[in-house]
Amino acid sequence: MRKGKFKEEMDEMAKIFTSSMNIDRWIFHHDLNVDRAHLLMLRKQGIISKEICREILKAIERIEKDGFESLEIMEDVHVAKETRIIEIAGEAGGALHTGRSRNDEIATCLRMASREGLLKIFSSLLRLRETLIKLSERHVETLIPGYTHLQHAQPTTLAHHLLAHESALRRDAERIKDCFRRVNQSPLGASALVSTSIPLDREYAAHLLGFDSIVMNSMDAISSRDFLIECIFVSSSLMTSLSRIAEELILWSSSEFSFVKIGDAFVSTSSIMPQKRNPDVAELIRAKCGSVFGDLMSSLSILKALPMSYNRDFQELTPHLKNALEIAAESAELLSRMLESCEFNEERMREEAERGFTTATDLAEMLVLKGVPFRKAYQLVSRFISEGGGFEKFRSLMRDELGRELMNEEEFLEATDVQKAVERRGNGGPSRDSCLRMIEEERKALEEDKKWFEERKERLESSIRNLRRLSEEAMR
Structure with missing residues (x-):
């Protein structure tokens, strides 16, 4: 491309510095398919002849067979590929770049x-x-x-x-x-x-790809x-x-x-x-x-x-x-x-899960359900945890802070039971029923995403298969 434009060849260090050939390996096969689509579109539009299209497509096939390594190290894969196409197909190879820029x-x-x-x-x-x-299905009840x-905050399940x-x-x-x-x-x-x-017919080329x-x-x-x-x-x-x-x-x-x-x-x-x-x-x-x-x-x-x-x-x-x-x-x-x-x-x-009094919130919430304002219940439970002890200590604090006993020992043990604390929490929480509902919902979403993936994958693969088929027909 520099011929007739510049008086000097590009500086060697500058040539290496500006070359993208190393990373262009990644897009090599995509670039060949872009060429195929562009050529078939040019032929469809009557811009190039069937003969020229055939010769360039054959050159592209040969380059693909020879691989990226067969290309000369140049400014980028596009220049290197076009240079090689012209070497193989002759002057007609220059038609590839008709109506197109890098x-x-x-x-x-x-x-x-x-x-x-x-x-x-x-x-x-x-x-x-x-x-x-x-x-998740295996560990619905694993605390x-x-x-x-x-x-440590609150008990949940794996x-x-x-x-x-x-x-x-x-x-x-x-x-x-x-x-x-x-x-x-x-x-x-x-x-x-x-x-x-x-x-050009841009929509046709887009469809082919x-x-x-x-x-x-x-x-x-x-x-x-x-x-x-x-x-x-x-x-x-x-x-x-x-x-x-x-x-x-x-x-x-x-x-x-x-x-x-x-x-x-x-x-x-x-x-x-x-x-x-x-x-x-x-x-x-x-x-x-x-x-x-x-x-x-x-x-x-x-x-x-x-x-x-x-x-x-x-x-x-x-x-x-x-x-x-x-x-x-x-x-x-x-x-x-x-x-x-x-x-x-x-x-x-x-x-x-049973360490660190992770059921403290459950204990406070049980008091709330019995009419105690949450902040008051929170402070009572916080004091109970700081001072330590069992139900008798908690009973004493209820008398002290609330002036009455609002919870018996059975209720206290239920509130502080880790397994029961988990089962009390539905609505997106860790209870068995809640987790099973979430699993069902997530699996449904997963199946929908699998369908989306298969449809997109098949469409792209089908397009490239069709492109290759049309290219092979055009080479006959």
């Missing part, structure tokens, strides 16, 4: 890579949510201490705790679905920035990267959810908690301390959350204050997008496998 080409490739990455994350997320629901500020995480992941799934809708729009045909005088629609404004089509920011954001949001589960597995697997034993396949040992079982996978999920946050902040900083329309700064976004999508998908998959390997120490969890 600006709309790379934007299209990135959207295709993004939607593929989102579906991979979604697939891993489906498995993780399935794992949490299955574990654990609930925490606030990492201090099912209730796991379903809280699953609910957060369900919202992460909803964000991915919403993001996918905005990502799956085609910029192809927008050309450099103001469209082109050549009569499995897009739902086109990005209408040509300048917006090639310059917008908010879809990319959104992809990294949903990855960051998901990683936040995953890091919370990972952190709890790290804590719960320590000897101080001893709530869970992580399977051997997901721990390591020490080079000097033979007894160690280090939760390395969970720790790295926790750490990689920070890496994805870094991708988001870097991308926002790169895009900040860029003037319309295309700027080379965009090139620096691709590694962050790739990194965020891949980490999120891998982390969700690994966390699911790790949870499946876990053995929960039910006896130890129940033991801790």
Whole structure:
């Protein structure tokens, strides 16, 4: 492309500095499919002949067979590929770029890579949510201490705790679905920035590539990267959810908690301390959350204050997008496998659920149900816990603070029974019936999301199959 334009060859260091070939490997196959769709559209519109279309498609097939490594290291994969096409197909190969710029080409490739990455994350997320629901079904009656500020708060169940995480992941799934809708729009045909005088059929090319629609404004089509920011954001949001589960597995697997034993396949040992079982996978999920946050902040900083329309700064976004999508998908998959390997120490969890007077609120609420204002009941129970003792002490305090006994010993024992405290709490709480209702609701939502995933996956795969079929027919 530099021939006839510049008197000097590009500085070698500058050539390496500006080249995106290393990251372009990620979009190589998408770029070839963009070429196929663009060529078939040009042929349909009568802009290129069947013969030229055939020769270029054959060149593309050969490049795909030879692989990315067969391309010369140049400014980017688009230039390297076009150069190779012209070498194979001759001068006719130059027709490929008719009505097209690298600006709309790379934007299209990135959207295709993004939607593929989102579906991979979604697939891993489906498995993780399935794992949490299955574990919840097994542990509807497994008592654990609930925490606030990492201090014993109120008793709950393992099912209730796991379903809280699953609910957060369900919202992460909803964000991915919403993001996918905005990502799956085609910029192809927008050309450099103001469209082109050549009569392209943008909708046809978009249809061949499995897009739902086109990005209408040509300048917006090639310059917008908010879809990319959104992809990294949903990855960051998901990683936040995953890091919370990972952190709890790290804590719960320590000897101080001893709530869970992580399977051997997901721990390591020490080079000097033979007894160690280090939760390395969970720790790295926790750490990689920070890496994805870094991708988001870097991308926002790169895009900040860029003037319309295309700027080379965009090139620096691709590694962050790739990194965020891949980490999120891998982390969700690994966390699911790790949870499946876990053995929960039910006896130890129940033991801790009964410590720290976690039924104090139940005792106060029983007084409330007998007509005592909540703050007065709260203060009475607080004093009782501070001074210690059993029912006789509590009876004495009722006389002292309330002037009468409002609770007998049987009621006192019922109020302070951990199992009964859990069963009193429905309405989204940890009672058996409440958890079973939540499990049913979450499983229904999961099945709907599985259907959404299969439909989107099949549509994209079907579109690419159709594109390949039409390309093969055009090569005959």
